[in-house]
Amino acid sequence: MEQRRMELRDVCVVVFDEVALFELAVACEVFGTDRSAQGLPTYDFAVVAVEEPPLRSAGGLALDTPYRLDRLDTADLVVIPAWRSVTERPPEPLLAALREVVGRGGRVLSECSGAFVLAHAGLLDGRRAATHWSYTERLAADFPAVTVDRDVLYVDEGSVITSAGTAAGIDACLHVLRQAHGSEVANAVARRMVVPPHRDGGQAQYVEAPVPPQRHAGADGLAAVADWAVQHLDEPLSVEQLAVRAHMSSRTFARRFLETIGETPARWVLAQRMGHAQRLLEQGLAVEEVARRCGLGAATLRSQFARARGTSPSAYARTFRAR
DNA sequence: CGAAACATCCGCCACT
DNA sequence: GTAGTGGCGGATGTTT
Numbered sequence: 001m002e003q004r005r006m007e008l009r010d011v012c013v014v015v016f017d018e019v020a021l022f023e024l025a026v027a028c029e030v031f032g033t034d035r036s037a038q039g040l041p042t043y044d045f046a047v048v049a050v051e052e053p054p055l056r057s058a059g060g061l062a063l064d065t066p067y068r069l070d071r072l073d074t075a076d077l078v079v080i081p082a083w084r085s086v087t088e089r090p091p092e093p094l095l096a097a098l099r100e101v102v103g104r105g106g107r108v109l110s111e112c113s114g115a116f117v118l119a120h121a122g123l124l125d126g127r128r129a130a131t132h133w134s135y136t137e138r139l140a141a142d143f144p145a146v147t148v149d150r151d152v153l154y155v156d157e158g159s160v161i162t163s164a165g166t167a168a169g170i171d172a173c174l175h176v177l178r179q180a181h182g183s184e185v186a187n188a189v190a191r192r193m194v195v196p197p198h199r200d201g202g203q204a205q206y207v208e209a210p211v212p213p214q215r216h217a218g219a220d221g222l223a224a225v226a227d228w229a230v231q232h233l234d235e236p237l238s239v240e241q242l243a244v245r246a247h248m249s250s251r252t253f254a255r256r257f258l259e260t261i262g263e264t265p266a267r268w269v270l271a272q273r274m275g276h277a278q279r280l281l282e283q284g285l286a287v288e289e290v291a292r293r294c295g296l297g298a299a300t301l302r303s304q305f306a307r308a309r310g311t312s313p314s315a316y317a318r319t320f321r322a323r
Numbered sequence: 324c325g326a327a328a329c330a331t332c333c334g335c336c337a338c339t
Numbered sequence: 340g341t342a343g344t345g346g347c348g349g350a351t352g353t354t355t
Binding site for chain 3: 304
Binding site: 238239242251255258265 | 333
């Protein structure tokens with residue numbers, strides 16, 4: 001895999017009639033807010049009108065901006081908020097501009113139904129993509145060349161990133177930040193925004209269950225076992241061992257874990273280990289040592305890290321160091 | 324790299 | 340009758 005150092009200086013978000021304010025605001029908040037006083041990076045940030053202003057947001061707010069599509073020429077990243085309609089083809093000049101951004105090595109990031117814009121541009125063909133769970137079937141049906149993943153918060157396909165419903169756009173933007181500047185910076189921005197630095201699990205856990213069922217509030221050993229596990233990531237953590245700690249059979253433990261946390265035990269453990277590995281790599285530890293402290297063989301760490309983060313551990317450490 | 328050993332996950336179902 | 344539990348087996352995925 002080619003490991004280009006990720007440049008992130010110039011970020012644009014596009015607006016059009018009936019643009020959703022929340023998704024627009026996510027991009028403005030993450031990339032358009034000056035946090036240089038906290039030692040955090042700043043960007044050349046622009047809100048770019050796709051259609052001739054004055055525009056009306058969803059909700060009826062009047063929007064204006066001096067920037068037009070030619071502003072995208074220098075963008076390293078273009079954010080597409082939720083598109084207004086799953087049936088309407090977006091303006092051709094926008095689609096062309098987005099293809100050009102990707103063509104010259106820039107990245108595009110869609111939020112929610114913004115995935116339809118990228119799909120219309122042909123940028124999702126042969127790739128995996130995410131969108132709001134209520135649109136996944138429509139997207140898959142209308143664009144058979146796209147592999148729709150209905151079970152994640154966002155999908156990073158390199159030059160093309162798609163995120164799921166509404167607030168998942170925050171996760172995707174923080175992910176981009178993490179790639180460009182490391183998780184210290186991403187975590188600092190998350191802290192300032194008062195959101196979790198990294199949410200595990202997909203949007204499946206939010207579908208029709210905004211509040212996870214808490215049948216026996218408190219006395220349920222799951223949270224305690226999860227806490228214990230993150231303190232002991234260097235040890236073997238099989239489902240069976242965790243079940244013993246939770247005083248349940250492995251069958252029941254696995255079932256309740258999935259219901260409560262939204263992920264299967266082994267997947268969750270692996271996600272915790274990858275997060276730990278990432279932090280340790282940033283501290284400059286050798287890959288062998290990182291593997292040991294994450295309870296994994298070095299070969300396993302390498303393959304799982306590559307899969308989870310899209311880079312090898314050593315390349316990640318090097319990129320992080322070089323910034 | 325691929326094969327063999329191993330773990331996980333999940334539907335099914337009997338049992339409280 | 341209803342709800343939760345947990346053993347089993349096989350498909351699938353992971354590790355060595």
